[in-house]
Amino acid sequence: MKLELITYPVKNVEFGRLTSYKNGILKVDKEELKKLVLEDERIVSVDLDVAFPGEQTRIVNVRDMVEPRVKVSGPGGVFPGIIAPVQTVGEGRTHRLSGVTVTASAKMTPTIMSGTAAQDTAILDMWGPGAQLAPLSSLINIVLVLRLADTVSELDTHAAIITAECKVAKRLAETTVEIPPQNMEVFELHEVSPSLPRVVYIVGFMTNWHAPHSAVAYYGLPVRESLPTFVHPNEFLDGALTADARKGISSYARTWQWMNNPVVFKLLREHGKRLNFLGVIVQRTRFEAEHGKLVSAAAASQMARLLGADGAFITRTTASGANFVDVMLTVQACEQKGIKTVLLGPEWGGKDGSELPLVFYVPEATAMVSTGSTDRETKMPAPSKVIGMAEDKLVQLVLGNAPFSPWSEITLDDYSIAGASDWWGENYFTRKAY
Amino acid sequence: MPKIRVMHYVNQFFAGIGGEDKADVPVGHRQGTIGPGKRLQELLKDSAEIVVTAYCGDDYFNNHTDEATRAIVKIAQDHNVKMLVAGPAFASGRYGFACAEVCHAVNVSLGLDCVTAMHPENPGIETYKQYRDRRVFALPTTEIVSGMGETLPRMATFLAKLAAGAAIGPAAEEGYIPRGFRQDEKASKTGVDRAVDMLLDKIAGRPFTTEIPVEHLEAAPVAPRIVNIRGATITLATSSGVMPQGNPDGFKAYRNNQWRKYDISKLDTMKGTGWDVLHAGYNNVFMRDNPNFGVPLDAARQLEREGVFAKLYPYYYMTTGVNAAIPVMQRIGREMVTDMKAEGIDGVLFVST
Numbered sequence: 169m170k171l172e173l174i175t176y177p178v179k180n181v182e183f184g185r186l187t188s189y190k191n192g193i194l195k196v197d198k199e200e201l202k203k204l205v206l207e208d209e210r211i212v213s214v215d216l217d218v219a220f221p222g223e224q225t226r227i228v229n230v231r232d233m234v235e236p237r238v239k240v241s242g243p244g245g246v247f248p249g250i251i252a253p254v255q256t257v258g259e260g261r262t263h264r265l266s267g268v269t270v271t272a273s274a275k276m277t278p279t280i281m282s283g284t285a286a287q288d289t290a291i292l293d294m295w296g297p298g299a300q301l302a303p304l305s306s307l308i309n310i311v312l313v314l315r316l317a318d319t320v321s322e323l324d325t326h327a328a329i330i331t332a333e334c335k336v337a338k339r340l341a342e343t344t345v346e347i348p349p350q351n352m353e354v355f356e357l358h359e360v361s362p363s364l365p366r367v368v369y370i371v372g373f374m375t376n377w378h379a380p381h382s383a384v385a386y387y388g389l390p391v392r393e394s395l396p397t398f399v400h401p402n403e404f405l406d407g408a409l410t411a412d413a414r415k416g417i418s419s420y421a422r423t424w425q426w427m428n429n430p431v432v433f434k435l436l437r438e439h440g441k442r443l444n445f446l447g448v449i450v451q452r453t454r455f456e457a458e459h460g461k462l463v464s465a466a467a468a469s470q471m472a473r474l475l476g477a478d479g480a481f482i483t484r485t486t487a488s489g490a491n492f493v494d495v496m497l498t499v500q501a502c503e504q505k506g507i508k509t510v511l512l513g514p515e516w517g518g519k520d521g522s523e524l525p526l527v528f529y530v531p532e533a534t535a536m537v538s539t540g541s542t543d544r545e546t547k548m549p550a551p552s553k554v555i556g557m558a559e560d561k562l563v564q565l566v567l568g569n570a571p572f573s574p575w576s577e578i579t580l581d582d583y584s585i586a587g588a589s590d591w592w593g594e595n596y597f598t599r600k601a602y
Numbered sequence: 603m604p605k606i607r608v609m610h611y612v613n614q615f616f617a618g619i620g621g622e623d624k625a626d627v628p629v630g631h632r633q634g635t636i637g638p639g640k641r642l643q644e645l646l647k648d649s650a651e652i653v654v655t656a657y658c659g660d661d662y663f664n665n666h667t668d669e670a671t672r673a674i675v676k677i678a679q680d681h682n683v684k685m686l687v688a689g690p691a692f693a694s695g696r697y698g699f700a701c702a703e704v705c706h707a708v709n710v711s712l713g714l715d716c717v718t719a720m721h722p723e724n725p726g727i728e729t730y731k732q733y734r735d736r737r738v739f740a741l742p743t744t745e746i747v748s749g750m751g752e753t754l755p756r757m758a759t760f761l762a763k764l765a766a767g768a769a770i771g772p773a774a775e776e777g778y779i780p781r782g783f784r785q786d787e788k789a790s791k792t793g794v795d796r797a798v799d800m801l802l803d804k805i806a807g808r809p810f811t812t813e814i815p816v817e818h819l820e821a822a823p824v825a826p827r828i829v830n831i832r833g834a835t836i837t838l839a840t841s842s843g844v845m846p847q848g849n850p851d852g853f854k855a856y857r858n859n860q861w862r863k864y865d866i867s868k869l870d871t872m873k874g875t876g877w878d879v880l881h882a883g884y885n886n887v888f889m890r891d892n893p894n895f896g897v898p899l900d901a902a903r904q905l906e907r908e909g910v911f912a913k914l915y916p917y918y919y920m921t922t923g924v925n926a927a928i929p930v931m932q933r934i935g936r937e938m939v940t941d942m943k944a945e946g947i948d949g950v951l952f953v954s955t
Contacts (some may be wrong), residue, residue: 283886593793
């Protein structure tokens with residue numbers, strides 16, 4: 169399975185009369201894209217705006233974002249199971265627009281009023297201290313400001329948002345189809361020297377089996393109480409893993425992040441150089457009872473052993489403590505099978521860093537990389553522009569928490585800043601003992 | 603520039619007064635250096651001056667901790683010192699404890715920077731980590747006194763750095779024992795790059811350093827069983843976030859930091875009797891439909907009627923236990939139990955989610 173990924177960098181986005189890409193300038197025909205979005209009757213209104221890195225713009229009601237990609241040759245299409253048939257992807261040629269996102273800011277009428285199944289929103293600042301935390305702030309955000317019909321169910325809300333952002337993203341990437349490639353990377357798990365250490369990536373992620381959408385989908389299918397699945401890393405690059413588009417909080421990875429998972433990219437690029445990348449074990453976590461946690465850990469580690477792994481790179485998503493137990497037990501199960509592990513992710517530790525960094529430990533977790541604390545709070549100054557408000561005066565992040573005006577200075581935790589929790593080590597943060 | 607004035611604290615043995623037989627000597631002091639202080643002063647050169655040495659017998663200190671620390675703080679104050687150095691105490695437990703206590707007291711009362719040194723497994727390190735004073739530093743030593751020769755230069759270097767007003771970085775870089783704070787910093791490589799390096803080192807058997815040390819969490823002991831359950835008062839407690847309608851006490855959906863108890867004395871069931879749920883960590887739908895799952899009042903009333911236990915306490919205790927800090931939950935637990943004991947409750951049925 170060989171995938172040629174061709175990157176077309178975007179330096180500027182302009183609204184114009186014809187959607188096109190030339191010399192780093194992406195021109196966007198607003199009316200064309202609005203029409204595309206409004207094909208879906210679940211969406212009653214849409215507007216488009218652009219937020220540039222460095223400008224004093226705050227995007228609110230942030231749900232999900234994707235990177236513009238399009239399949240140019242090879243089986244299937246990008247975002248399989250969402251806007252393409254369910255057909256194994258990761259082969260052929262895919263074009264991407266880098267430096268830009270299609271970001272969905274959406275208003276909906278919730279019917280689930282609390283708990284893990286409820287929708288939530290995040291905030292994305294394009295400047296200042298908030299932007300220091302969120303890599304998404306360094307990208308030009310093409311924002312779809314969506315309003316869902318009142319009668320749309322929670323699951324249909326997800327479906328409408330993700331379909332809209334994927335359709336727009338694909339349409340934008342299509343502008344590059346005729347442009348000869350300049351920046352091509354080839355990703356393939358080809359034969360390598362047998363002396364290289366054999367490494368597997370176990371990407372753990374919490375899902376909620378009971379929710380309308382479980383939080384993570386594989387080929388558009390929400391992953392519920394499944395056992396680990398083995399996936400080719402190239403599948404990530406064609407959008408085979410996607411998020412619940414109703415949930416903006418950074419406790420869960422957004423679709424843009426799934427497509428750009430830095431561990432997947434790093435291990436693909438190191439393949440044949442410093443290591444032999446065997447593939448990705450996709451592990452659903454947060455079983456509710458110990459039995460499930462143990463079985464999931466046993467299955468993931470057994471899969472790694474059967475692949476002949478010398479080492480496992482292990483990550484997780486969500487700040488849940490129960491979820492973390494599954495992850496630690498997976499570390500333990502791997503080590504007990506002779507597979508060396510490294511566990512990467514954020515720690516807790518409290519605002520002043522005086523609490524224990526983790527909520528559960530196994531003695532085998534001897535190699536851990538910290539991406540900083542999720543307990544940070546960031547004071548974010550008042551913006552000069554807010555995208556995603558429409559006629560509203562207040563925004564609400566999590567149901568039950570007090571709504572507030574986004575026009576003022578606000579202090580937020582990492583979860584409320586889109587993409588601020590670093591589950592996969594894309595940032596430079598660490599935490600050190602004093 | 604005038605030299606920074608330093609006080610040195612030692613025990614009766616290093617003060618040259620005597621061994622175990624003199625361990626009950628009360629607090630005293632002498633001008634200038636005594637014992638290891640002499641070598642320490644040589645090493646400090648012009649960076650700082652030990653102007654006074656305070657001492658105390660190890661037993662005396664342990665048996666009269668408050669008095670002893672007060673006396674030592676007074677000596678520091680009277681001599682107008684600007685820093686304190688204590689020890690090194692090596693593996694001596696009572697001495698290590700005294701060093702940690704003296705550092706804490708001097709730091710808190712006078713705001714002075716303090717440096718001590720002892721073996722990492724000295725019980726004094728537990729004290730040091732409990733206090734977590736930002737300006738108290740303990741350097742690691744060998745278990746036995748033969749490590750004096752290599753310890754004193756490290757202490758002198760550290761003191762000189764503090765005397766010069768330099769910023770003190772992370773424990774691993776500065777060579778002190780971590781006090782239990784962690785602080786975000788930017789590394790020179792991304793997390794994923796560091797993790798691949800670490801994994802390849804681990805596979806190859808090369809040395810590597812974890813960024814998060816493994817800790818041992820204290821297990822909660824199981825309470826003894828209630829012998830006479832038929833005479834017992836039982837209460838219900840829950841971390842499921844079942845609460846009165848409209849969240850009147852302002853609970854947070856996650857990282858909550860409070861608890862309440864709510865009246866159920868006139869109710870036989872939680873279903874359809876006006877309860878709300880706030881908890882971002884599980885599926886609330888079934889709980890909203892039937893809060894008996896979180897507060898099993900229906901079953902408890904049945905058992906009360908059958909005489910399985912004597913009395914159901916008229917309130918239930920609640921908090922929301924999602925993504926909460928361990929120390930916060932420990933405090934909530936202690937406060938709830940204190941209240942339950944004051945209310946004469948014999949047993950609690952705790953429903954977690």
